[in-house]
Amino acid sequence: MEMGFFGTLFAPIEGFLHFVLEMLYSLTEAVGFGSYGVAIILLTIVIKMLLYPLTVKQVKSMRAMQELQPQMKKIQEKYKDKPQEMQMKIANLYKDAGVNPLAGCLPLLIQMPILMGMYYALYNFDYGEVAPTFLWLPSLSEPDPIYVLPVLSALTTFLQQKMTTTEMTQQMKIMMTIMPVFIGWISLQFPSGLVLYWVTMNIVQIVQQWWMYRGDEPKGKKEAA
Secondary structure, eight states: OOOHHHHHHTHHHHHHHHHHHHHHHHHHHHHTOOOHHHHHHHHHHHHHHHTHHHHHHHHHHHHHHHHTHHHHHHHHHHTTTOHHHHHHHHHHHHHHHTOOTTTTHHHHHHHHHHHHHHHHHHHSOOOTTSOOOBTTBSOTTSOOTTOHHHHHHHHHHHHHHHHHOSSOOHHHHHHHHHHHHHHHHHHTTSOHHHHHHHHHHHHHHHHHHHHHHTTOOOHHHHHHO
């Protein structure tokens, strides 16, 4: 894969992640079973744990915005012929609810360089003379021959989206169908090591979101009940 503009942009992060991945592989060797698959899983967990405070802000902001959607729709319908008044009413709605519509953007922007660096690090990773086998995978540098990881990437993407969504609009239904299918489709062509990272990241995200909202039933579900 050619580096291109983004590959060059994220090259420093990619190099650092390569270094950390090699360190984690050496750790698995010291334990008695050298495994790049385990090293990728460990690296993904470490990254997600470090980014957890940002993930909390991002997910809670997204959910808060979704919970305001019914009220926003009423305002938009009522003041559709008065755009300035509509914007003022929506701004007051955000203020009264203590929601900043931009609060979810900053955590995502901070995470993106790290996540993109991880993408390039695993897409371009040279496993050297070590046979990068893992469980049923003959090579982490090649696509999964029996499609287990692509299926898992689609399923975990769907579940992760479902846990974040409180109001199931038509647009959200379409997105929750298209995105997992798209992720599963591109995973058919990606190296297994990269898809293993994606699946692990989704699973950790699902666990983190469950932990964030344990015992906290979304407002949308309470109202539906």
